[in-house]
Amino acid sequence: MRKKFADQDIEIIIGNLLRAGVIISSSIIIIGAIIYLWQSGHQHPDYRKFEGMNNTFYSLAYVMNGVSKFSGEHIIQLGVLILIATPVARIVFSIIGFIKEKDNLYIIITFLVLFIILGSIVFGIKA
């Protein structure tokens, strides 16, 4: 039964982590939204043509640069990135949990999942 208790501890930590990620990211998105709509709410949207990488939303460096200039769109994008990072943070916490339980098999499995996601960063650039 001791294992079960340890499991439940991790579950509570993970639950709080996920909630915090959602709250923090949506707060940042709301702040960005107000600035964005204030700055360009009267302009006309155009999403018919796919711009792909012709803008500055696809790299962390560009996003942070935009945030430092108080660009509403880049602040929203920062919030979106934190949201994407939330499940990844969850995996890191799970690894800590499995280390505490000394469950070697699941330490390996969880690391494997983490590597696949981190590997997708490399694939994303090369694709």
Added chain:
Amino acid sequence: MTILFFTLIIFLGSILAGLLGSLTGLGGGVVIIPMLTLMLGVDIRYAIGTSIVAVIATSSGAASAYVKEGFTNIRLGMFLEIATTLGAVGGAIAAVYAPTNAIAIIFGCILIISAFLSLKKKPSYIQHTESSRLAKFFKLGSSFPEKNGTEVFYTVRHVTGGFLMMSFAGILSGLLGIGSGALKVLAMDNIMRVPFKVSTTTSNFMIGVTAAASAVIYFQRGYIDPGLCMPVTLGVLLGAFAGSKILTKSETKSLRYVFAIVICLLAAEMIYNGLTNRI
């Protein structure tokens, strides 16, 4: 149409999508993509990128409440995430190269299958038989608390079949920007014979991680646009939160049928537009 008005329309539509998604268990992503492409003429690649972000938001929001109830089987989820994340990475890379009308057609077909799956009666298996050798090795059997406080123990079967089905669910998630929760539940319910409560919560738990794997690729390819993600993410979160507060399961039966029909119509239009090269 100004950006202010455009944002407001998407925001309201997304609240509805989140609400219906949480009441019917189909998730918000299945309505977001048709809404953006068919109604507002948004390029399907932007729609996919936006949808995957909405999927992460709703999954994380719901999972934070689920994990505390003790139904989620974290080991089972983590083990199957190997399959879903590998599939998602492959699917997202395929999405970069696949023609957009082919994606629209596949999306329409998956939409129809998901709608049917959502109407099917859900059997709840509780296996007390001996676990298979693989299930024992990976410690997949577990237990959950019953209302009266007793622990119900269950075992897991057909690990290889479940794993393969999960890889497929991952590929579709990466290719189409959806959570493919219906397929995940199918793999766990019908193949692995996991109790229904466990499969639903564990599947939801896995969706966020799977979506994050493909979202990283979408982000780097410019699929994720802040002007679209902002109203969709906030709207879907609000809708899903409201949905979790309003109704109980028994009252949603007729709603499920209405929603399934709406989804089939949207799917037909996506397939038609794909076939006629309008998307």
